[in-house]
Amino acid sequence: MVYLTRKEHFNAAHKLYCNHWTPEKNDAVFGKCANKNWHGHNYELYVTVKGEPNSETGFIMNVKDLSLIIDTHICEVLDHKNLNEDIDWGYPMQPSTENVAIWIWNTLEKHIKDCQLHCVKLQETDKIWVEYFGK
């Protein structure tokens, strides 16, 4: 079993805010992230798949295909978007790094064939990132 990671990225705006909370509670919990006019990030996305290398190509998966899947289903959807306003997540969702990573996993999983999705790592800043392994 070999693990293959591909890095992609997207830039997006978001805010962290609970509409049924008071502004004061939003400030207390989310701090500057609750700014009503949004802020934004350069998100770095690392997708890891696992499998056994093909005896001819030496690939567990063609990394060009992996890159295309990530670009088509994730980066084209999220890049230069407002994560609170522009995205139909399919359910009400606070766009925290944790929740976006889980959504990316669920979106990618159905497109990875022949090998298995292993990890989605989403980096919000140089100092903060999350990893999700599907369970």
Next chain:
Amino acid sequence: MVYLTRKEHFNAAHKLYCNHWTPEKNDAVFGKCANKNWHGHNYELYVTVKGEPNSETGFIMNVKDLSLIIDTHICEVLDHKNLNEDIDWGYPMQPSTENVAIWIWNTLEKHIKDCQLHCVKLQETDKIWVEYFGK
């Protein structure tokens, strides 16, 4: 003459848009950056000052003081803000990386004493940055 650089950062939302242009022209010129709901970046800011080292401290400027000036006058003002909506630049300004860098120079210059501001470098993504030397 020695050059001293201090790196700081801030996260912000912005869009690039000319209100007196058609949406089509905005799309043609600014592409995804014209998304009306904004997008955002992790901005990395590098401020370089120059001067001669003090014979006792060996400093051209105490880097703690430089950091405090940048934080107070730039990062506190721009961090987790919407560069189109939240900031009073003092004049109408398209918040391109170029224009923000020039504004940072003009803001910082009056607070640097005893040595000279040399360069403001503002990095928007890993692949794009600008530098301004004050003229």
Next chain:
Amino acid sequence: MVYLTRKEHFNAAHKLYCNHWTPEKNDAVFGKCANKNWHGHNYELYVTVKGEPNSETGFIMNVKDLSLIIDTHICEVLDHKNLNEDIDWGYPMQPSTENVAIWIWNTLEKHIKDCQLHCVKLQETDKIWVEYFGK
């Protein structure tokens, strides 16, 4: 289960030395790291916690709280210190990266509530780091 990582750092001096060994044996085992007058490093510290995202905040833990815990209990204690002279580890300890990482785990574990400490990664240089998972 989602994994959240926060990066912090501290700068410290140390040496690797066994007082009951001869200087020759110290040199043979520790090389330059045995210099009696110490050397030092920029230590990069990565702390990973795991848990399930809160349905309202989307957080497994507020990263501001995680950062505060690390700063208070680790960075404030170790930053700009001599790891051989200035720190009360609670037991005799060679300040190798391995041992410091284990001490950081043991110190942090009691302060992480509501989610679980998963990994302490301590990076000594760009080329050397250790990870400890608590057992």
Next chain:
Amino acid sequence: MVYLTRKEHFNAAHKLYCNHWTPEKNDAVFGKCANKNWHGHNYELYVTVKGEPNSETGFIMNVKDLSLIIDTHICEVLDHKNLNEDIDWGYPMQPSTENVAIWIWNTLEKHIKDCQLHCVKLQETDKIWVEYFGK
């Protein structure tokens, strides 16, 4: 159990090509990587071992020894080489990142004493890497 990682690197040329395929099929599968005159990479190699810290040294393994093993058995062999032409892998092998990582594991494993090899991570570009854990 503590995990210790050492980073090393080597520069090499390679191409991805199946001699019993048509040039068209090689192009379709490998794209630019099939260029008959080769291309090349700066390979970053991360080797992780695991064990318990020695009570005197605080080391699970002396990192100087780990570095020497990697340099002697891997970097001296692969650095500034053509991975298709210059290396005797011991068996016919497509020099994909996956296959090279497995070969590195198998080569290193017999030289790691007193602690255990845990992971070989081989990075081909800033955006692509593989990890192998020995099974």
Next chain:
Amino acid sequence: MVYLTRKEHFNAAHKLYCNHWTPEKNDAVFGKCANKNWHGHNYELYVTVKGEPNSETGFIMNVKDLSLIIDTHICEVLDHKNLNEDIDWGYPMQPSTENVAIWIWNTLEKHIKDCQLHCVKLQETDKIWVEYFGK
């Protein structure tokens, strides 16, 4: 005057070799870089242009256009190529980092309109790079 930098990259094979020298002299001067079967690098390319920001766009040059010019005239030509075998430089040229950077400058200069090319920086490894300012 503001300076704008765009980073791109390409992967290539090369060797450093003077055909009219003996193999021994080639080894003495170029060391491992003289390996007859080539080696390779991930080249990072930084192109800096300078000019005054447009009053409407805030751009000294649209970075999408700059990226397209670099990709079309440099990366498409050099990526996944053998710098000794595959490229028509227009004159006999040792493919050292210095010489490739000068060639990139000369190639790009004629395509930069409305603002000026300022610097071509070409990075061969994390530890080695060259800069050329056109004279």
Next chain:
Amino acid sequence: MVYLTRKEHFNAAHKLYCNHWTPEKNDAVFGKCANKNWHGHNYELYVTVKGEPNSETGFIMNVKDLSLIIDTHICEVLDHKNLNEDIDWGYPMQPSTENVAIWIWNTLEKHIKDCQLHCVKLQETDKIWVEYFGK
């Protein structure tokens, strides 16, 4: 004229302290850097030379020679040392990053032949560095 940069590094301990000041003044000016038992850094050193490429080698200077000069005269002298205790600078010197960079310039300059030393950049942390151009 082409500029060639080589990166090297060393790890060292130091403190910033004026013996003829009170401890209180040392604390006020140098803060944590005045800790009497020292702290330390991973110093990254970038040396830039300039010249014209040789028509045969394509080099302005053989980067192996540049690396050897830096290692012999700087890294061997400063690596794993205490910058206050172990080094004979030739004159009384506060080991600030500024002063160490100037000393490195003065030490290297006499060993660079056939091309010219252009810049010494010394990085103390990811956020702080100095550059010296010899005047």
